[in-house]
């Protein structure tokens with residue numbers, strides 16, 4: 766398989782024990798923590814290079830609950846695909862599309878929409894791991910919060926092999942940038 770040159774990156778915050786949300790999809794463990802938006806591993810800097818976004822339904826539903834609480838507008842200007850089996854209400858002013866089935870089959874459409882910029886996999890860990898196991902995820906970039914929660918939504922569902930590229934500290938977070946070791950490279954090693 767020829768890999769597209771567009772990078773596909775899973776960028777998220779995680780607990781130290783590898784969860785991106787609690788069992789009831791709360792991010793309270795994350796949202797109150799110190800972080801410098803312009804500091805190392807800046808999310809704003811990453812977003813400037815993003816051309817397309819993909820997320821699962823639980824993640825979309827969290828965004829919508831958060832927006833309902835805060836009154837915020839839709840966060841993203843990039844075309845965004847939500848993987849779901851159910852209809853959803855597209856937020857005002859948002860370019861939100863739905864898809865279902867194999868996320869790896871959607872990947873060429875994400876790459877085309879990104880038009881040379883990155884595809885951001887927001888989560889969850891099932892989608893990211895499916896792309897990784899298909900050799901379609903290039904990078905995992907995590908900001909690790911100094912907390913464990915014992916159970917919840919997994920950072921990556923199943924075995925994904927990674928290689929550390931870079932690391933840093935931003936506020937309370939230890940940040941790490943990994944390259945995904947593709948299954949083909951693993952078999953060849």
Ligand SMILES: NC(=O)c1ccc[n+]([C@@H]2O[C@H](COP(=O)([O-])OP(=O)(O)OC[C@H]3O[C@@H](n4cnc5c(N)ncnc54)[C@H](OP(=O)(O)O)[C@@H]3O)[C@@H](O)[C@H]2O)c1
Nearest residue numbers: 778786790821822823824827848849850865866888889918
């Ligand atoms: N810490 C962070 O920075 C961060 C980042 C991202 C997300 N999060 C949070 O992490 C949690 C992730 O939740 P999650 O593990 O449940 O993952 P998710 O991927 O957000 O949602 C999973 C749901 O998406 C739908 N789905 C996923 N793949 C699909 C496919 N191939 N075809 C059709 N539908 C598909 C299914 O819902 P339906 O069948 O019901 O449609 C599935 O139950 C959320 O609470 C989110 O807010 C945290």
